Amino acid sequence: MSVTATTEPSGGSARRAVRPAPDQPKGGAARKKRRPPMGAPGIGWIAPGFILSVGLIYFCIVYSGYIATLDWDGMSPVRKSVGLDNFTNALTNKLFWGALRHTVIFYVCTFLGQTVIGFIFAALLQSKIKLAVVYKVLVFIPVVIAPAIMAPVHRIIFATDGTLNSFLRAIGLGHFAQPWLSQTSTALWVVILVQIWTSVGFGFILFFAAMGQIEPEVLEAARIDGAGNIRVLWSVVLPDVRGTVVVLAILNAIGSLKLFDFPYLLTAAGPAYSTDFLGTYIYRETAVMGHVGYAAALSLLLLVLAVGMSIIMSARGRERDKRKAVEADA
Amino acid sequence: MLEARSVTSKVILQLVTTIMIIPFAVPLYVMFSGSFAGQGWGNYRAVFRVPNLLGYFRNSILIAAATVAIVYVLTMMAAFGFSKLRIRSKEVFFWMMMAALTLPEVVLLAPLFTTVAKLGISGTLWSVILPISALQVPFTVLLTRTYVNGIPDALFEAARIDGASTWRCFIHILVPLAKPIAVAVIVFVMINAWNSYLLPLVFLTGDHAGVVTLLPQHFQGQYNDDQTKVLAGAVITALPEVVAYISLQKYFERGMAAGALK
Incomplete structure (x- = not known):
């Protein structure tokens, strides 16, 4: 069963009907003229969803804009207007730039890990392997279990007297044993490793579906031309699943910006803020320190980053769609 | 994908896969075997004695069910409206949502922190259900609208000519035909709601308002990091x-992968 089938009513013919949809809003004149099949006014049908999501989210953003100019703990009647001080404080704060740096490192590493390992797994399990279902379930279970539930297990594994260190001692590598989570040199890497463990299954499922769509004849042709396994993967399969790589790059970027669960639960953003991310920073300022005004300013900076990124990404996505359309026409 | 003709290369392929899988299985194995260390089933009995354990599960179920119900109804309605009905400056509304x-x-x-406090719904499940739903709706609408665009307009036109009301078209044509995408949406939203941690952590602070993702911390506090019981708690919640x-399997994989189909 292919994953991409989700957006298709039933099989191939409908799929062609769905395909043009992503660029529909900006589509050509023909699309604009398309009359809706029902003349009935639809505003009442979209209103509930629109009010809940757009209403709540835009309200929060506008309200953040107001709170961000205050020195306020969120509850007391005392609010002091401080203008743009919260923003200048954030932009000159070492913690803010530290969190950003961790986000970038985390993003690059988890994206690479998820993509490379997920790709290899998908290629292996699309080959004739025994027990493929068992392997698939094992790789995908981490995706399903809540990070908050797995975090204590990872803490026990990486603890000073934990599973990993006992294992290292057992095989005679005891001098490598170290307090993985409580030293600044390793804590961030543990968070990255745990995230890769959690997310490989997701990359795997996407690659697995994408590879299922490659025509066997194409692979056969490559083999007849004398290409080996590595060559086939690199020159035939990889170009074909490039779209999935782009999707993973986008989703990982968003995921890195909103990261909270693992750094909070594994290391509490420490030691010495070495695993601090924007998510944990905003949480701390809001719910622990009571600097709601400052947290709102941080949130708006995060929002600018997220929106800026999605604009860049959707622009690149459109470019890709155009290229694809040209290729299809040719 | 990979070709292995000879027996040796088949064995090598199998071996490589198995070795690569081991790191993924180890934490699951540690969790499971560790939960039986020491007192064996006694660890589980201790965890089940945690006051209000069922309450945590009940709250998670309520939150997931309410979020799924809200998102499902609003998404189907909005996708119907955006795809098949007449709306002035439709695309403006759509992009505001996107x-x-x-x-x-x-x-x-x-902003939620101060608003929730002001509305006096802090500690209630609504303080979590509403924001989670609001955050899911744009994505599920995008997904469902794309799908509904693929349902032929002729079906709706024919029904209208036969005198069906908009409501009947929705209930008897759209809802049944959109079932495949609805399943993906439901699984996707359910997992996100069940696994949500940040919002419950901040808003569900009362003793009776916890959800399952808050349980591990609760166990850690309760047992002073008695590892075996923390692990038993993780097993029970996972x-x-x-x-x-x-x-x-199939629905979960599709529902999670739905997140990639932008």
Whole structure:
């Protein structure tokens, strides 16, 4: 069963009907003229969803804009207007730039890990392997279990007297044993490793579906031309699943910006803020320190980053769609 | 993908896969075997004695069910409206909604924190259900609208000519035909609601308002990091998800992958 089938009513013919949809809003004149099949006014049908999501989210953003100019703990009647001080404080704060740096490192590493390992797994399990279902379930279970539930297990594994260190001692590598989570040199890497463990299954499922769509004849042709396994993967399969790589790059970027669960639960953003991310920073300022005004300013900076990124990404996505359309026409 | 003709190369392929899988199985094995260390089943009995354990599960179920119900109804209605009905400046509304697509929930934390306190719904499940639903709706609408665009307009036109009301078209044509995408949406929203941690952590602070993702911390506090019981707690909280996934594999994989189909 292919994953991409989700957006298709039933099989191939409908799929062609769905395909043009992503660029529909900006589509050509023909699309604009398309009359809706029902003349009935639809505003009442979209209103509930629109009010809940757009209403709540835009309200929060506008309200953040107001709170961000205050020195306020969120509850007391005392609010002091401080203008743009919260923003200048954030932009000159070492913690803010530290969190950003961790986000970038985390993003690059988890994206690479998820993509490379997920790709290899998908290629292996699309080959004739025994027990493929068992392997698939094992790789995908981490995706399903809540990070908050797995975090204590990872803490026990990486603890000073934990599973990993006992294992290292057992095989005679005891001098490598170290307090993985409580030293600044390793804590961030543990968070990255745990995230890769959690997310490989997701990359795997996407690659697995994408590879299922490659025509066997194409692979056969490559083999007849004398290409080996590595060559086939690199020159035939990889170009074909490039779209999935782009999707993973986008989703990982968003995921890195909103990261909270693992750094909070594994290391509490420490030691010495070495695993601090924007998510944990905003949480701390809001719910622990009571600097709601400052947290709102941080949130708006995060929002600018997220929106800026999605604009860049959707622009690149459109470019890709155009290229694809040209290729299809040719 | 990979070709292995000879027996040796087949064995090598199998071996490579197995070795690569081991790191993924180890934490699951540690969790499971560790939960039986020491007192064996006694660890589980101790965890079940945690006051209000069932309350945590009940709250998670309520939150997931309410979020799924809200998102499902609003999404189907909005997708119907956006795809098949007449709306002035439709695309403006649509893009206003899509602007919220990649919004990190933590951005909402500070304003929600003060708003929830002001409304006096702090500690109630609504303080979690509403924001989670609001954050899911843009994405599920995008997904469902794309799908509904593929349902032929002729069906709706024919029904209208036969005198069917808009409501009947919705209930008798759209809802049944959109079932495949609805399943993906439901699984996707359910997992996100069940696994949500940040919003419950901030808003469900009362003793009776916890959810399952807050349980591990609760155990850690309760047992002073008695590892075996923390692990037993992790097994108990992870089990429903693992069982649900294994019995509904196809839907889970599609529902999670739905997140990639932008």
